[in-house]
Amino acid sequence: MAGRIRDEDIALVRERTAIDDVISETVTLRSAGGGNLKGLCPFHDEKSPSFNVSPARNVWYCFGCGAGGDAIKFLMDAEHLSFVESVERLAARSGIQLRYVENEPGSGPARPRAPHGQKQRLVAAHAAAVEFYRGQLTTAGARPAREFLAQRGFDRAAAERYGCGFAPDAWDLLTKHLRQQGFTHDELVTAGLSRPSRSGSLIDRFRRRLLWPIRDLAGDVIGFGARRLFDDDDGPKYLNTPETPIYKKSHVLYGVDQAKREIAKQGRVVVVEGYTDVMACHLAGVSTAVATCGTSFGGDHIGVLRRLLLDTDDVAGEIIFTFDGDAAGQKAALRAFEDDQRFVGRTFIAVSPDGMDPCDLRLAKGDLAVRDLVARREPLVDFALRHVTDRYDLDTVDGRVEAMRRAAPLVAMIKDREKREGYGRRLAEELLGMEIDTVQRAVRAAAGDSRAAPAPPADRRPPAVAVVDSPQSRIEREALKLALQYPALAGPMFDAVEAGDYRHPVHAAVRAAVADAGGTSSAAAGAVWIEKVRDACTDLGAQALVGELAVEPLRLDGEPDPRYVAIQLAGLQRGSVNGRIQELKSKLQRINPVNNKDEYFALFGELLSLEQHARALNEQAAGG
Structure with missing residues (x-):
């Protein structure tokens, strides 16, 4: 074991x-x-x-x-x-x-020991398969694959850059190769690289095809896209790796490993339709191009891109779809318009006047034409409205009314109220030639219907810690942040203040965990210390709070110093001491000093000592 x-x-x-x-x-x-x-x-x-x-x-x-x-x-x-x-x-x-x-x-x-684990093994199998397929691309049998790439403007350097390979005309050559490298029958089937034949033996999934390795964000190969080359191949034009533990087509974007840094830098992503389109865009200077892999663009892809774009209310990313000019491409564009409302950023569409995709455009007119295609993008809303209204005879009343009825729901889908009003006016004045009020009423009616959409999922934040916004709670949080983020600075001063001085029970639990982890005096800053404290927590609320306080900024501009630590800890103790003073005063009022003389004077002496301590803490907390 x-x-x-x-x-x-x-x-x-x-x-x-x-x-x-x-x-x-x-x-x-x-x-x-x-x-x-x-x-x-x-x-x-x-x-x-x-x-x-x-x-x-x-x-x-x-x-x-x-x-x-x-x-x-x-x-x-x-x-x-x-x-x-x-x-x-x-x-x-x-x-x-x-x-x-x-x-x-x-x-x-x-x-x-060598690495283990299912994902590691599946990734390793794909890495070995990439090298095998790349080697096969130089063989005599791969000539059709090399010609395919050359005919589309990709030389040997481009093929190597994208790891293109060839699945040979053999039933189990890859399978045997990987088995010799120590991969098991189950691993190859689970990875989607091999499949059982009718006879029960294991054969290669891809055969006689040009291959593109598909990588995840980290750059690991997790699957392949395979293009048919021979007329007697009765399979689909493109064949992809099936769903596996590491390959989920609804999350995968081809080329994202090479494009991610430029996407983040430029705040822009270009969504194309195929592997050769990604290659053509990148080689033409459009370095933010990505493509889906054997599936339509959907919500999970949106999530990946929004995180790369940092697409938020404050920072708007730009998404540019490039679809073929044919009917299927236009249908895809309209489907993208529906998904567009899930983007906060600006969404555009770029369609070549000749209906060519980026690969064909680069081949016919050069790199500059591809860059111009992206530069001449138009807002996706404009494209969608024009596409709908062009289907009707706008010279007739019936045609204009029908066009309005079909276009109004598209305008109503726009979440930004001001943009919705603006596009409503544009639909009325520029596209339909109708009264603005008439069109706006249709848009508002359609928007009213859309409010019946299902509510978004509830916040996933666990109800771990009830936030108590009080001066004492704030100062307790600050002390704990110092202990987690600056343990060497907090040191003995923090360790001298016990968990009993924390009024909030979860704060007290975190303070106890710090002690159980060895105290700040012996801790080194960083993830090791924070994980040590988290592991020492005895309840989930305290564990969650450790993670939160580890990244929450201090209530201070600049770096803390020993004086700041002393002030915070003095303020923390002051709250506890003042609470104990009030308890003693209340208790003394209830005691008869004649009948309980010893107890009375013992409590009175403690009160005097605490009041003296409180005065000292007040001076320290004030920075004196």
Whole structure:
């Protein structure tokens, strides 16, 4: 039985991992002040970014859904990896050789071990398949594949850049190759690289086809797209990897691994229809192009792009669809208009006057024509309205009325009220030649019908911590933030204030967890310390609060110093001391000093001592 990873190695992975580098492969991050970064949460839908990352402490937390943790936890949640798989992935990034300890006592010293886990194995199988298929592209039997690429303007360098390959005219050549490399029957079937034949033996899924490797955001190959080359091939024109544990076609965008940085930088993405269109756009200088893989553009794709674009109420990304000029392309554009309302950003469509896709356009007119196609984009709303109204004879009353009835619901779909009014006027004046009030009434009626749409899902944030907005609660949070974010600075001063001085029960639980984790005096800042405190929490509310406080900014401009720590802790104790003073005064009023002389004077002495302590705390809290 394989052993666990040594704790020292896990701690080293946490310390050496730059969490912002890991997360930025999935989420576009922008500065949020105080050294923190902010983006759209990949774990729930949101319009305003509430996903916070603290590079200084290597932790993240979403104030919208309550998820949080370190880089290991992010990979577990975002890529559905196990804990071990996540640690191994990050260790490989940082060049760390992991050591494993056998579960049985006396089994010998820790030893290095190769990575394991289903996802790792499936990714490794695809990496081996890529190299196999690339090698096959240079063989004599792959001549039709090379000619196909050349006829579309792609030379050998372009084929190598995109990892193009060829599935040979053999039933099980890849399968045998991968089996020799140690991959099992079940792994190859699960990966979608092989499939059982009618006789029961294992054969290759792809045969006699040109292949494009499909990569995820991190750049790992997770599937293939295969193009038919021979007339006697009775399969579909394009054949894709089936759904697997690592390949979900509704989430995958071809070319996103190469385009993601430019998408984030430019705030723009160009959505094309095929693999060759992506290649043509990139080579022509449109470096933000991506394509869906064997499925129509949908809601999950929108989620991926919104996070890369940081498409929010405040920052509008630009989405440009390029569809063929034929009927199918126009239908796809109108379908995209319906999805457009899920984007906060601006959405456009670019259709070549000749009806050519980007690949054909580049081949016929050159790189500049592809760039011009994108530059001459028009708002998708305009395209949709024109497409609808052009179907009617607008020289007749009947035609104008029918066009209005069909176009009004499109205008009503626009969420922005001011834009809706503006497009209503444009529909009336420029497209239909009708009275504005008549058209606006039709739009408002259609908008009224649309209000019956289902309500959005409820906030996923767990009801872990009841937020109490009081001076005492705020100062307790500040003290805990100092302990989590700046443990070396908080040090003995923080450790001297016990959990009993925290009035909020969950705050007290976090303070107790800090003590159980060894106290701030011996802690090193960063994800290792924060995870140690989180693990020491005895309830879910405290665990959630640790993640939140680890990235929440201090109530201070600039870096804290020992004086700031002293002021906060003095203010925290002052609240506890004042509460105890009130309790003593109330109790003294209820005691008869004649009958209970000893108890009375004992409480009175404690009261005097506490009042003296309170005066000292007041001076300290005031910065004196």
